[in-house]
Amino acid sequence: MTVSVDMGSDERGAPVTMDLEELLATRLLVQGNSGSGKSHLLRRLLEKSAGQVQQVVIDPEGDFVTLSERYGHVVIEGADYAERELARIAARLREHRASVVLSLEGLEAEGQMRCAAGFLNALFDAPREHWYPALVVVDEAQLFAPTTGGEVAEEVRRASLSAMTNLMCRGRKRGLAGVIATQRLAKLAKNVAAEASNFLMGRTFLDIDMARAADLLGMERRQAESIRDLARGTFMALGPAVSRRPITVRIGTVETQARSGSPKLVPLPQADSVDLQSLLDVTPDAAPTLPMTFDPRPRRVPADELLSDIEAPAQTTSAPSLPDRNEEEVEAVYAEVLRAIVTDDESSGRPAAVLFQDFQVRCRMAGIAKPALDLAAFSRRLSCARAGIFDPHAEEWASVLALAGGLPDDMLGAFLLVAKAARDGAPCPSDIAIANTYGTSSIGRVKRLIGYIEGRDLFVTRTDMGGKRSITIPHLGWTTAPAEAA
Template identity: 55%
Template sequence: MSASVIIGEQQSGKPLQIDIEELLATRLLVQGNSGSGKSHLLRRLLEESAALVQQVVIDPEGDFVTLAEPFGHIVVDGAAYSNNDLIRLANRVRQHRASVILALDGLEIEAQMRCAATFINTLFDAPRDQWYPALVVVDEAQMFAPAAAGDVTDEVRRLSLSAMTNLMCRGRKRGLAGIIATQRLAKLAKNVAAEASNFLMGRTFLDIDMARAADLLGMDRRQAETIRDLERGQFLALGPAITRRPVAVRIGGVQTTSRAVSTGLLPPPTATGQDLHDLLHAAPTLEELTAVDGPSPRPAMPDAGDLMEQIGSYVMAVAPGTDQEPEDPLAGGDNLFAAAAVAAPPAIAPDEINAMIASIMEDMATEPGATYQQIASLYQDFTLRCRMKRIGHHAGDVAQFRRRFAMAVAGIYAPQEERWAELMGLARAVSDEWLAPFLVLARAAMEGEACPDDNELARVYGTSSSGRIRRLLEHLEKEGHIVVKTDYGGRRSVGIPELGVFTAAV
């Protein structure tokens, strides 16, 4: 199963890929002057990886909100919610693995920094069982991690810089992979930029920025001059998730566009000077007289409760169907902003869905060492496999997966089958922690097999401690779930009182 996406095309015509799994561990820094194609690069990366990993976009200009409709991202307008609302929303985002865009274009710079810091810090402080992998994309990162004091207060600057430092320096262990983009490396705090191991460097003209870019790419000062010659949409790439040697890449086409105003030429009106003078000095119309002073009001946003319900029911985007995808992975040719359609997932019968989920669970449960992995990592793997089979919206939440995985570990891959109905009823009273060992013992008893030994129970339980297995059996017996018998020969058998069955003594 590949977790790589094509970001663009090298000069040789060969596609250039980014390994998303490696990117999660090594982070990314994008640099380029205004108009270099930096935002287009981020859009390409977000679109291509939308079906592979959760995404959180800190969007100071509101450029990326157009991802919402085709890819299912939820837009959070930072100007519409209080600090406490943002904290609750960020907690829900972490819990439900929703891809969101935090739009900050309705705020002044100081409020943007406070809002972004609150959101990022809440993602960072999530409980350990919610440390799911996520790309955290911060556009115009120099605003949130400035190298020097500016027009904002020291308190706000420290708050924002601390959040960005946590994201880039300590976020990896919490599943947060920082992707930061900046116009000026010289304006970006060095301790934030230094944590990135992957780089995509676009056109820049100032000597100080070229020198820093060349240093990060391992180029000498003479080679640094080539950075000035890069065209729009062309970047120099380097890093363990991309390439081991610097290569030039032209970024491929995208499916969505920015809301930004076009920079193309627009001829002035053909009216004469006198006509324009008369238009500008004409008497005010009724609409102008009754208009509200100031800028047009922003469209109403859902309240925090409604937005949290959207996040709770979030379903990650499904990759486009192969029958509607363009043959060329860099669809768009010379037009870097060409659009492409997103295919809807085909309808699948419920029985077929159950069979596919059962097959996935069997594959995962039988992999060596699976029971020793963290449940968050297993759940991420499960949802990825479901999305690859176009059933991602049937994956359920992590609590449902935890119990379903425990059943699979016990060899019960299709718990909806009639033969397991009575056992599934008993399992409802067993806590998640003890469920897998209980089901292993119960299944052995139902089928008249030998009692699982301590080594087998330890593997199922995900431990190497024999003491924990003794406490496990004592707990299950104390709770009335099992009965343990040991004969004079030291052989153990386990019974399930409600089912009236025992394992064979071993």
């Protein structure tokens, strides 16, 4: 069955169509500087072929998510999932032939490359019985198949480039037809661009990109210079799916719009310079003037007064007996004293033995002659307090403390900190917060701590593509909300 996709009209107004079956077999490369209309072209192709073939869109800017309302595309926010979860989603999409937009808007460049690589590899590795035809549209392809590494890790660059190469070189036998768009041909890996047999070249100004475009179109340099004169939304087309000779095509209209459009000029506010100046002026806060109400010189004590003070017998007073406290009152004092200790910024770096002395002094000042806690019991109470738990004897924490009974005392605070966040559904504590609870400033020790607890099957750690970590306590069924680990 031949399906023709109406892309627009040529210079004479005749319709220009693209053979969808031929496109699936020969792939497509779209090139044009920023503002040339590449995204508009891709949107036209996706809209006109919707319902005819499965569509997979790798969308680094989140521009194509609006296709979901009109055409039913599934929108996946890549930053919300871990790599293994994205692989399972991709396999399920191939099985059920659902069209999808993978939005990478919330990720940095390295995260986008890692996410796209994992997703494309999962599409590529689908079982043979699921090799249905699909258009795989990759916008801003130079981000995922760069000629150089830039600021991303070399391992990430290699993985992304390998996935893009598999899509363009070996994807056809698996039903995957790559449609890639780029602003700069010079920044796109040659082995990826060279696999396309259909080309739509938009407005280009740089000589190096024009030379690459002329080479791909089989044109002389003098002919290729006409690409500079193309209007926005107009492309020079060549390839078995559209035309055997270069033609100029004006892309037709679309029914959906991107969330972010081109900037438009808007009128400036109507106000004279005096009014604008008054809006910008900020009166500095006047520093208060403090009168000198004291004599900076020390007071001279008369000799007679000094001698009388020395000769006066010291008055001895007996210390008042401390009142008896019941168990609930003692626990309340312990909680208040521990709260004061952990809120002191200087206490985080002090060992438990030093803080135990501070604890005893504070309890004495609160009316408890000798605390019933020894150093070991205090260390565990201190760990609980650093996690925000000041009453560990409460019934709600019984199961948590029993679960953590096999952990060393110094790890108890970190476990309880995560458990408290998981119980409340709060964001996962950061490495710095865990380090403060653990009594260290080393992030490496925190990672080894989490790994140790995870090895005891008390934690299950999950990190999504956006770098946000969540921790599950499987024995309790509690999970924290995702949050940055840094």
